[in-house]
Amino acid sequence: MSHLASWSEDLLHLQNDKGVDTIIHVNPPTDKYVRLSPEIEQYLQEQGESAQDLLRKGVIVPPPADPAHPLTHYFISSSHNTYLLSRQLLGQASALTYAHVLLRHARCVELDVWPGLVVTHGYTWSTSVPLQQVVETIGTSVREGSWPVFASLECHVSAEEQEELVKIMKECWGEKLLDAAVATEDGAHITPRELKGKILLMVEYCPEQTPPSDDIEEPPASDSSSSSDDEEEEEKEGATQPSAKEEVVQSEKDKTPPKISEKLARLGVYARSMKPSKGWFNMDFSEPANVMINISESALSSLAPTSHAALVEHAARHLRRVYPRGTRIESTNLNPIKFWSNGSHIAALNWQSYDRGTQLNEAMFVGTPGYVLKPPRLLPGTNWEEKPKKERMKWEVIGLSSLPAQSNLHVYIRAQLLHAGKTQEWRSKTIKCHDVSKRGHNADFMYNEEFSFEYDEDDLTFIRCACLVDENVSFRRDVRKAVFVARTEYLEEGLCMVRLLSPKGKDTGATLLVRISFETLE
Missing domain, CATH: 3.20.20.190 (Phosphatidylinositol (PI) phosphodiesterase)
Structure with missing residues (x-):
């Protein structure tokens, strides 16, 4: 008998073990409860924003698939x-x-x-x-x-x-x-x-x-x-x-x-x-x-x-x-x-x-059929004399809800702009979360900070945003608790609820509330 006859259960186990949940950045699940911190809920109320609408909105919008090119x-x-x-x-x-x-x-x-x-x-x-x-x-x-x-x-x-x-x-x-x-x-x-x-x-x-x-x-x-x-x-x-x-x-x-x-x-x-x-x-x-x-x-x-x-x-x-x-x-x-x-x-x-x-x-x-069109500068007829425009991306980092934690943590956010050139970095202040076990839920943090990156508008630029535990020990690396990675070209502008993945790519239940904007520079 073919091995395919009994593979469904094994495949499901493999997907649960080795699969990653990046698709939630494109199509967030609507049947899963997401806890937000009281501070984030209050902020959204003051801004006249609906938490549920933000949770239903994808942070990443991939380009439509076009199969008509060589x-x-x-x-x-x-x-x-x-x-x-x-x-x-x-x-x-x-x-x-x-x-x-x-x-x-x-x-x-x-x-x-x-x-x-x-x-x-x-x-x-x-x-x-x-x-x-x-x-x-x-x-x-x-x-x-x-x-x-x-x-x-x-x-x-x-x-x-x-x-x-x-x-x-x-x-x-x-x-x-x-x-x-x-x-x-x-x-x-x-x-x-x-x-x-x-x-x-x-x-x-x-x-x-x-x-x-x-x-x-x-x-x-x-x-x-x-x-x-x-x-x-x-x-x-x-x-x-x-x-x-x-x-x-x-x-x-x-x-x-x-x-x-x-x-x-x-x-x-x-x-x-x-x-x-x-x-x-x-x-x-x-x-x-x-x-x-x-x-x-x-x-x-x-x-x-x-x-x-x-x-x-x-x-x-x-x-x-x-x-x-x-x-x-x-x-x-x-x-x-x-x-x-x-x-x-x-x-x-x-x-x-x-x-x-x-x-x-x-x-x-993510969200594509596995084929993505190259940016125009990598296609025939490229004008190498024409300098690319500069782009500025700005993030307002408001707060983090429900980061998995068993005890009190000192946590900071690190953002990296990844492209063909030198990596740019930003680091937030470190905030301590108190009494995690007493409150009966994961850790919450309010940052209210912002950063911006400038880069060539080359369409091959990515941002990686990670939550790290500050070990405050010289011989020990800080622990990466959660991560979000996106191609900047795919990012939605405005207020976004970013769902964070574990170092193994699994949904942590944690969210980072941010406001994203882009500006083309002369």
Whole structure:
């Protein structure tokens, strides 16, 4: 009997355990009681505002989905090592993770296929799952009319097993598997509209006599582990120097994979995945058609400072996927803004944790079908001489209600403006909440402070607002209790009730009352 017959309960458990509640920023639940502090209720009454109306109003309004543009005009939400439930080296694999991320509108998933036709993280101590189960799960999760899904195949099996792999995909996916180019009028670019309900396989392409290695551009190993100047503290802890055993694992992974059979190669209709050689960003690939650049985070980072315009222009013609460096053994994530800003379409992220990378990915794609149009400056015809306008965003932070607490807390708010440039920060005063246990509810705080950030109007700017417990101890990090992350372009103006999530992405029941405004500067 197929494993799908009994998966509903397991999937629900996985969603409850690993899912995040970011959708409440777009569509707040109306059937859940939200407690507000007496001070906030009084403030709203004085302002003539309805608490219930504010609680029903979304803070984030994503743009409408438009499927009529070429594929190269979109950012695409992507899951890396999709099959893993936890860390890279010792993780547990499950087919249900594919259903889980696809239901959350990931539109690119990864399959690492190894001898025996199993999906696993090769040369590690991770468990494996049969390819058949993974393919069945993907096929069931891709519905008619849903936006197209890329299946990124990392193939490590022989030509004989590739024959069986192709057979399994064709049998399980049927007409959902795109196995031939779609006819378009006058040779127009293919768009998501023509590909709805389809699965697009990414198949590796290795040019003759050209080593498939982006490590030609790779910085030294020390750079890989020291590139955390833009990494958050929680990521730095995970991005440790690899042990000798882990270095062996990575070197084994770097071995040349088996040659791709012609039958399998033909399925890479719109995504012939290529690890590029030196100078690739100045090349235009016409043969085979639809080359997708597949490059590591470290390699692309080394190019970005001096080749930004070339990278943007290349991404206007060819799809590009960037994947995490091999030393991210704790399933930490790259900073997707860094790669979206040079036009990269797919920033592959480990969805096993809710760190800064996945928070930003959720902020970009929540409430969308997993495809978001790039800003105009990243599309063909960009005028690089024209300076972007300046934008000022202002927040009035009024008060915080019902922060989960078991005892008295000293809490402050930290806001960060995250974009391709240097992070800007603001910190509120620290306020102590007294007698939490006696009052029988969580902690409340009134701030009545404001801050503003100025930035280029580039449409790739995000705000992260966190509530932290001030430990007031030099050797101990302050504890992040709740967080809210949004793309500034999606934010509603005016008085807003921001619902705060836990460090694992779950609704805490806490709300932050703020007033948001924007001003375009000359």
